[in-house]
Amino acid sequence: MESSSTATARHTCLKLEIPSTDPLFVKGTWFDTHFHLSVTDGLRAWLCNATEEEVQERAAQWDQPVAEYIELAERYLEFQQPGSVYQFVDAGDDHKRLSWTFEREGTKLEWRWKFQPSNDSRKITAGILDFLMDANINLSEEVVRKTQSFEKLKLEAEKCLEQSERFTNEKMEFESEIYAKFLGVLNSKKAKLRELRDQLSKQEIAGKASVDEEESTDKTESYHSGSNAEESEEEADKKITSSSKDIPAGRGRGRKRATHWRSHSYAKGEKKKKTWSNKL
Numbered sequence: 001m002e003s004s005s006t007a008t009a010r011h012t013c014l015k016l017e018i019p020s021t022d023p024l025f026v027k028g029t030w031f032d033t034h035f036h037l038s039v040t041d042g043l044r045a046w047l048c049n050a051t052e053e054e055v056q057e058r059a060a061q062w063d064q065p066v067a068e069y070i071e072l073a074e075r076y077l078e079f080q081q082p083g084s085v086y087q088f089v090d091a092g093d094d095h096k097r098l099s100w101t102f103e104r105e106g107t108k109l110e111w112r113w114k115f116q117p118s119n120d121s122r123k124i125t126a127g128i129l130d131f132l133m134d135a136n137i138n139l140s141e142e143v144v145r146k147t148q149s150f151e152k153l154k155l156e157a158e159k160c161l162e163q164s165e166r167f168t169n170e171k172m173e174f175e176s177e178i179y180a181k182f183l184g185v186l187n188s189k190k191a192k193l194r195e196l197r198d199q200l201s202k203q204e205i206a207g208k209a210s211v212d213e214e215e216s217t218d219k220t221e222s223y224h225s226g227s228n229a230e231e232s233e234e235e236a237d238k239k240i241t242s243s244s245k246d247i248p249a250g251r252g253r254g255r256k257r258a259t260h261w262r263s264h265s266y267a268k269g270e271k272k273k274k275t276w277s278n279k280l
Contacts, residue, residue, distance in 0.1 A: 012078040027128045045124035046096050046115035
């Protein structure tokens with residue numbers, strides 16, 4: 001049971017500075033349901049062991065759960081809270097009373113706990129000093145670790161910064177090189193497009209000229225063909241006229257030849273008829 005209580009214990013140590021008195025060291029050992037306090041001024045020591053029953057009674061007086069009561073007491077005895085009034089006064093029979101104030105719902109309240117003198121002030125004081133030394137060593141080691149970690153992070157940050165600058169420079173160089181190549185290709189493409197445009201315009205001009213020449217040639221040929229057609233028509237008319245003059249004589253001869261052939265064949269037929277009749 002004690003081992004479990006020790007395992008869950010939390011330790012604090014407050015250097016309490018009260019006006020017109022020497023500094024005090026308040027060491028606290030905190031559990032879930034109770035706590036132990038020890039105070040020393042370097043020569044004498046006082047103890048306060050708050051039992052579970054006492055903590056429950058105090059928490060009930062303030063209408064608080066036990067856990068909340070212990071958490072609030074630990075907060076005010078871990079660090080000296082600004083605005084709170086701390087006192088460590090005599091309570092008779094060499095007893096002391098530690099008190100501190102706090103505000104709750106706009107009302108200033110005060111908590112007080114009574115301390116009895118320690119039978120072995122040297123042991124209590126040595127224990128508090130050992131705790132402070134251990135805490136100081138732990139803090140020193142933590143500071144060293146934090147410092148080393150900070151230095152490591154600083155070096156990494158410098159490397160990252162250097163790498164970032166190098167990447168930036170490389171990026172700028174790469175972009176400049178790419179832009180230069182792109183501009184070269186773009187200018188060559190523009191020149192090629194201009195050349196093709198000039199060639200196309202020349203071809204269009206030449207095509208228009210050839211079309212104009214063909215149109216003029218067609219007009220000239222149509223003119224000559226028309227005149228030739230007229231001449232050929234005139235010559236044809238002349239031939240027709242001359243041939244019409246020769247047609248009557250030619251046609252008379254044909255008729256005469258046809259009648260002579262017909263008469264000759266008729267005569268032959270008659271002659272054959274007569275020869276056949278004679279045989280009969």
